[in-house]
Amino acid sequence: MTNNMRALISITNARNYGIIQLKNESDHYDGRIVKVQGKDLVHFGNCSYLGLETHDAVKLGGIDALTRYGSLFASSRQYIGLGLNEELEALLDNITGYHTLVTQTTTLGSISAIPVITSSNDLIIVDHQLHASVQNAVKIAQAQGTQVVMLRHSNMTLLEEYIKQYQNKHEKIWYMADGLYSMLGDGCPIEQMYEFMDRYPNFYCFVDDAHGMSWIGENGKGYALSRKPLHQQMVMVMSLAKGFGCCGGVLVFPTPEGRDLVRCIGSSLIFSGPIPTPVLGACIASAKLHLTNEIVTRQNLLYGLIKYFRQQAYAHNLPLMNHTFSPIFYFGAGSENNAHHIVKKMQEAGFFTCICNFPAVPKKNAGIRICLTTHLTFEDIDNALTCMAEIVSSLENEGKLDKDKIYQSFRALEVL
Numbered sequence: 001m002t003n004n005m006r007a008l009i010s011i012t013n014a015r016n017y018g019i020i021q022l023k024n025e026s027d028h029y030d031g032r033i034v035k036v037q038g039k040d041l042v043h044f045g046n047c048s049y050l051g052l053e054t055h056d057a058v059k060l061g062g063i064d065a066l067t068r069y070g071s072l073f074a075s076s077r078q079y080i081g082l083g084l085n086e087e088l089e090a091l092l093d094n095i096t097g098y099h100t101l102v103t104q105t106t107t108l109g110s111i112s113a114i115p116v117i118t119s120s121n122d123l124i125i126v127d128h129q130l131h132a133s134v135q136n137a138v139k140i141a142q143a144q145g146t147q148v149v150m151l152r153h154s155n156m157t158l159l160e161e162y163i164k165q166y167q168n169k170h171e172k173i174w175y176m177a178d179g180l181y182s183m184l185g186d187g188c189p190i191e192q193m194y195e196f197m198d199r200y201p202n203f204y205c206f207v208d209d210a211h212g213m214s215w216i217g218e219n220g221k222g223y224a225l226s227r228k229p230l231h232q233q234m235v236m237v238m239s240l241a242k243g244f245g246c247c248g249g250v251l252v253f254p255t256p257e258g259r260d261l262v263r264c265i266g267s268s269l270i271f272s273g274p275i276p277t278p279v280l281g282a283c284i285a286s287a288k289l290h291l292t293n294e295i296v297t298r299q300n301l302l303y304g305l306i307k308y309f310r311q312q313a314y315a316h317n318l319p320l321m322n323h324t325f326s327p328i329f330y331f332g333a334g335s336e337n338n339a340h341h342i343v344k345k346m347q348e349a350g351f352f353t354c355i356c357n358f359p360a361v362p363k364k365n366a367g368i369r370i371c372l373t374t375h376l377t378f379e380d381i382d383n384a385l386t387c388m389a390e391i392v393s394s395l396e397n398e399g400k401l402d403k404d405k406i407y408q409s410f411r412a413l414e415v416l
């Protein structure tokens, strides 16, 4: 059976269960509640971690740009664009401390950068859990002749073996990883990646820190940059569509030359239209907030919720698979059927959570992802975890869920 067939079966099953491809029926949105089939659900699937998508300043930024410039500036930036793009990039340079380039989406950021920064003499080592959008960009590089190998998730021993094995056969060796993994919520082993970049002059990293942006680091510069300054042998892509509360992607380069190369020949910079004007206005307003104390207040609020969630998840002895202090929590379910059942029962009890099934994760690692945002309350967390604990415990009593087996299957993947 092909992977497409497997994915279709998995997704059709979840759809028939009524837990994916849902519609928020409400005529407004506050970030906390969604209405599904007439029922209000507390939203634990929202990746706008700092709640900025409903911030008045962000909304007004969008309205102001819309009023002044209309809904669209219909030209490729290669010809001419609104000065709002450069204004946003200047703010993002300040936030990250490096040379940024905005793209219409994070996916298009990777697709524009990777085929340009790599060459057919390079080797790309792809982490097994690398986000699909970067893997797609890698396929373009592969079609240009770049060799590609897979790496077991975050396995640094194996990574060093690859570097040693290939360092004299390739001009550059790239390791491509997520900063904060979007499904399992674990961080990339940044310390060791830096050690290797220091030790091996032709070892480079491309890091997709879409989910790390905003909720951590000074001015919300993200998970990876909060740990280490950008390495000279590193390029990053981050998202304006998660914690940043808007839409779009941002590439981060250690040098102006690197940025300029992708600005000139990155495919979406040439062949695609710009970020829609109202979104650019909202992005600028959000970026300005990132440079104020408000971001610190929101980061602290979120951190309090994260700490409380972890503590309560452990207290309920739930099968939590990642142990990072991030707003993404992953619970193993043991099977796709169990995962469907848990998400459905949570929904019936008033909580929206995300099913994680094939192709997003391997079948045996099916589970439930919960995202925290500053829209949520401590009481929401209490209620949701108490509910999940009851569902999990009844599955255990029926002999359908075995926590030890779940922990083992995740250990085998080395995802923690």
Ligand SMILES: Cc1ncc(COP(=O)(O)O)c(C=O)c1O
Binding pocket: 105, 106, 107, 108, 131, 133, 178, 181, 182, 208, 209, 210, 211, 239, 241, 248, 249
């Ligand atoms: C880690 C990661 N990278 C990239 C993307 C794609 O982002 P965009 O929708 O901006 O293309 C996502 C989307 O959810 C993601 O989780």
